Amino acid sequence: MDLAQFSQQLINGISLGSLYGIIAIGYTMVYGILRLINFAHGDVMMMGCFFAYYGILMFSLPWQFSFIIAIALTAILGIIIDRGAYRPVRKAPRISALITAIGVSFLLENAGIVVFGGRQKAFFRPEMFDSIITFHGIRFLNLAIYVPIITLTLLGIILLIIYRTKVGRAMRCISHDMETTRLMGVDVNRVIAITFAMGSAAAAAGGILWALKYPQINPLMGIIPGLKAFVAAVLGGIGNVGGAMIGGLILGLAEIMLVAIRPDLSGYRDAIAFGILIIILLFRPTGLFGEKLPE
Amino acid sequence: MLKIRDLNVHYGGIHALKGVTLDVPESKIITLVGANGAGKSTLLRTISALVTATSGSIKFTGHEILGMESHDIVQDGIAMAPEGRKVFVNLSVSDNLLMGAYNRKNAGEIKTDMEWIYSIFPRLEERMSQQAGTLSGGEQQMLAVGRALMSRPKLLMLDEPSLGLAPLLISEVFRVIGQIHDEGTTILLIEQNAMAALNIADYGYVMETGKIVLEGTGRDLLNDERVKKAYLGESI
Ligand SMILES: Nc1ncnc2c1ncn2[C@@H]1O[C@H](COP(=O)(O)OP(=O)(O)OP(=O)(O)O)[C@@H](O)[C@H]1O
Ligand SMILES: [Mg+2]
Numbered sequence: 221m222d223l224a225q226f227s228q229q230l231i232n233g234i235s236l237g238s239l240y241g242i243i244a245i246g247y248t249m250v251y252g253i254l255r256l257i258n259f260a261h262g263d264v265m266m267m268g269c270f271f272a273y274y275g276i277l278m279f280s281l282p283w284q285f286s287f288i289i290a291i292a293l294t295a296i297l298g299i300i301i302d303r304g305a306y307r308p309v310r311k312a313p314r315i316s317a318l319i320t321a322i323g324v325s326f327l328l329e330n331a332g333i334v335v336f337g338g339r340q341k342a343f344f345r346p347e348m349f350d351s352i353i354t355f356h357g358i359r360f361l362n363l364a365i366y367v368p369i370i371t372l373t374l375l376g377i378i379l380l381i382i383y384r385t386k387v388g389r390a391m392r393c394i395s396h397d398m399e400t401t402r403l404m405g406v407d408v409n410r411v412i413a414i415t416f417a418m419g420s421a422a423a424a425a426g427g428i429l430w431a432l433k434y435p436q437i438n439p440l441m442g443i444i445p446g447l448k449a450f451v452a453a454v455l456g457g458i459g460n461v462g463g464a465m466i467g468g469l470i471l472g473l474a475e476i477m478l479v480a481i482r483p484d485l486s487g488y489r490d491a492i493a494f495g496i497l498i499i500i501l502l503f504r505p506t507g508l509f510g511e512k513l514p515e
Numbered sequence: 516m517l518k519i520r521d522l523n524v525h526y527g528g529i530h531a532l533k534g535v536t537l538d539v540p541e542s543k544i545i546t547l548v549g550a551n552g553a554g555k556s557t558l559l560r561t562i563s564a565l566v567t568a569t570s571g572s573i574k575f576t577g578h579e580i581l582g583m584e585s586h587d588i589v590q591d592g593i594a595m596a597p598e599g600r601k602v603f604v605n606l607s608v609s610d611n612l613l614m615g616a617y618n619r620k621n622a623g624e625i626k627t628d629m630e631w632i633y634s635i636f637p638r639l640e641e642r643m644s645q646q647a648g649t650l651s652g653g654e655q656q657m658l659a660v661g662r663a664l665m666s667r668p669k670l671l672m673l674d675e676p677s678l679g680l681a682p683l684l685i686s687e688v689f690r691v692i693g694q695i696h697d698e699g700t701t702i703l704l705i706e707q708n709a710m711a712a713l714n715i716a717d718y719g720y721v722m723e724t725g726k727i728v729l730e731g732t733g734r735d736l737l738n739d740e741r742v743k744k745a746y747l748g749e750s751i
Contacts, residue, residue: 386617393603393614399565400601405589405618405666 221480224357229480230473235364237472238371239433241465242426243449244456245378246298246419252395252459253415255314259321260301261423262446263328266439268294268424269343269431270336276344283346291424298420299413307409332439343435367429374425375465378418382461387414395459444490451493454500457510467508471496516541516701517562517593517670522571524554524561531557533725534571539670539703544696546704546712546733548746549722555705556598558722559672563595564588576669590618592669596659596676598705604648608639611647611658615665625665632661635691653684657691664695671695672703677711689715709746713737721746 221229243265250258271293275286305324309316349363382388390411393401402408430445431437449464452471456463471493479486500507517539524532531554539545549555560566562573564585573581580588594615603611612632616625633640636657642650647658656676663671673692677685689711696702706712713719713733721729721742729736736742 386613389606389610389614390617392605396603396605397601400597400603401614402565402585403563403589403595403597403601404614404662405586406614407584407586 225480227356228358228360229476231358231360231364233473233476234469235367235433235472236476237452237469238368238465239426239430239468240445240449240452240471241468242371242374242429243423243445244452244464244468245375245461246423247450247453248456248458248461248464249378249391249415249419251453252461253391253412254306254310254317256306256317257321257450258306258419259318259446260324260328261419262442262444262449263325263332264294264298264301264420264442265423265427265430265445266332266437266442267297267328268420268427269437269441270332270439271424272428272431273341273343273437283344287428290428291421294424294427295417295421298416298423301420302413302416307412329439329443336439338439340436340438343431343437345432345435349432361433363429363432367433370429371426371465374422375461378422378461381418387411391415448490448493451497453507455496455507457507460507460509463507463509516576517703518572518574519558519562520572520574522558522561522573523569524557524566525569526557526566531725532561532568535722535725535727537720537727539701540718541669542696542699542701543717544692544702544704544715546706546716546719547722548706548709548712548719550745551707552724553722554725555722556674557725559595559597559674559703559705562588562593562672586618589666589668592667593672594663594666594668594670595672596656596663596674598674598678600652600655600659602647602650602655602658602662604646606647607644608647608650608658609643611662612639612665615662618666628665628667632664635694636661653680653687656680656684656688660688660691660695664700668700670701670703672705674705675707676704677706677708685711709742710737713742 246261247258250256268290271290272286275281275289276283281289301324305320306317309320349366351362353360353362382391390401390406394408394411398408448471449468452467453464455470456467475489475492478492479489519535519537522532522535535558547555547558557566561568564583568581572579575591575593580591603614612629616628619625638654639657639661642654647655650658660673660676676688680688685708692702692704693715704712704716713736716733719731719733719736720727721736729739729742
C-alpha cells in the first residue's frame with residue numbers, strides 16, 4: 221500500500237469511524253445516566269433517516285430544513301421512548317429495562333416495515349455533498365471531509381452542554397449518584413429526558429450522514445450501525461462521551477484498514493467489531509477510557 | 516413547621532417505621548437519637564420522598580407533602596445532608612455547592628450564599644476548585660452540610676453529621692450546627708452521638724426498632740435513667 225492509498229483509506233476510515241462515534245454518544249450518555257443499554261438506539265437513528273426522507277419527498281422541504289426538522293423530531297421520539305417505555309420500569313430490576321429496550325427496538329423496526337415498507341428507498345444526496353475531490357492521486361467524495369467536521373462539531377457542542385451547563389452538571393451528578401441528585405432539588409426525570417433528546421438528536425444527525433454516504437435506507441438499516449456504535453461505546457469506555465468518539469474512530473479505521481490490507485478478508489469486516497467487543501469484555505471491560513465502575 | 520403523624524414505612528416485608536409521630540417546631544433544633552437500624556435514616560428519607568410511606572401524614576408549613584416528588588420538596592424548603600456525606604466526588608467543591616442551589620435563579624444571591632458558606636467553613640474556600648473526592652472525611656461532611664444550606668432551606672435535616680469524625684471535628688460540627696440555627700434555620704438532627712445531640716437540641720426523640728419510645732426536652736432526656744443506660748454510657 222503506497223502513501224496515496226494509505227491516505228485514501230485513512231480518510232475513509234475517519235469518515236466511517238466518526239459516524240460510529242456520533243451514534244455511540246447516545247448509547248454512552250444513556251448508559252452513563254441510567255446504566256441502561258438502549259438497544260433501540262440504532263432504530264432511533266433509522267427513524268431520523270426516514271423523517272428526513274419524508275420531509276424532502278412528501279413535504280418538499282429544502283434539504284437543510286428537512287434535516288434539521290428530522291433531527292428535532294428524532295429528539296422528541298427519544299423523549300417519547302423514555303417516557304413511554306423506560307420510565308415505567310425505572311424502579312424495576314435492570315433486566316426489565318433491558319428487555320424493554322429490545323422490545324422497543326423490535327417495535328420500531330416492525331412498525332417501520334409496516335409504515336414505510338420494507339424495500340430500499342433511495343436517499344437524496346444534495347449536490348453540496350456530491351463532488352469528487354482528487355488530490356495527489358487520492359479520490360474521494362467531499363462528503364468524507366464534511367462527515368468528520370460535522371460530527372466533531374456536534375461532539376464539541378455535546379461536551380459543552382455536559383461540562384459547561386447546569387443541566388450538564390446535573391447529568392454528571394445523576395450518573396454518579398441519582399438519589400443524592402434528587403436531594404439537590406433536581407427533577408431527575410427531566411434531566412433524563414434531555415439526555416435521551418441529545419443522544420437521539422446525535423443519532424439522527426449520524427443517521428442522515430450515514431444515509432448520505434450510503435444513500436439507501438430501509439427500516440432495518442439501524443441494526444448494524446447500532447451494533448457497531450455499541451461496540452465503539454464499550455471500546456471507548458461506556459459512559460465516557462469523548463471515549464465513544466475515539467472508540468468509533470478506532471473501529472472505523474480498523475475495519476477500513478483490514479479490508480485495504482487484506483481484500484480477501486473483506487467478508488470478515490463486520491466480525492472485527494465483535495472480535496474487539498469480545499477482547500475488551502475479556503481483558504478490559506471498562507474500555508480504554510472508562511472509569512472504574514462503582515460497586 | 517413539620518408535623519409527622521402515624522407514619523408507617525415498609526421495605527418489602529420489613530416494617531421499618533411503625534406509626535411514628537414527631538413535630539419540628541419553627542426555629543428549633545430537634546434531635547432524633549437511636550441505635551443502628553432503629554429507622555432514623557428511613558424517617559429522613561421518607562420526608563425527602565426517597566422512600567415511599569405506606570400510610571400516615573407529613574405536613575410541612577401546613578400542607579401535606581407525602582406523595583410529592585423529592586425535587587418539589589426541596590423547592591418547598593426542606594434540604595438534607597444525607598448519611599455518609601454523599602458529596603459528588605467527581606465535581607469540584609464549588610460545583611458541589613452550586614448543585615445545592617440547583618433550583619435557584621438569582622446568581623447574585625447564590626454568590627452571596629456561597630460566600631456565607633465559605634465564612635462558616637473556611638476550609639472549603641481554600642479548596643473550592645479541588646475535586647470533592649480529594650477532601651478529608653471531615654471536609655466532605657462540611658461540604659455536605661454547606662451544599663444542603665445552598666438551597667436556603669427552611670428546614671435542614673442532618674443525618675449523622677458526626678459519623679466517623681475525630682472528636683475535635685465533632686465539636687466543630689456541633690458548633691457549626693449551633694451557628695446555622697442561630698442564623699435562623701430550623702434543624703432536624705439525627706445522631707448516634709446522643710450526648711452531644713441532646714445537649715444542643717431543644718427537644719429530642721428516642722427511636723427503637725421503628726418506634727418513638729421516649730421524647731422530651733434535651734435536658735430531660737439527658738437526665739433520664741433509661742437514656743443514660745442505653746445511649747450515654749457507651750458514647751462517652
Ligand atoms: N433499602 C432498604 N431495603 C430493605 N431494608 C432496609 C433498607 N434501608 C433500611 N432498611 C432496614 O430498615 C431498618 C432501618 O434502617 P435505617 O437505615 O433507617 O436505620 P438507622 O436508624 O438510620 O440506622 P443507622 O444508625 O445504622 O444509620 C433496618 O433494619 C434496615 O436494615
Ligand atoms: Mg442511618
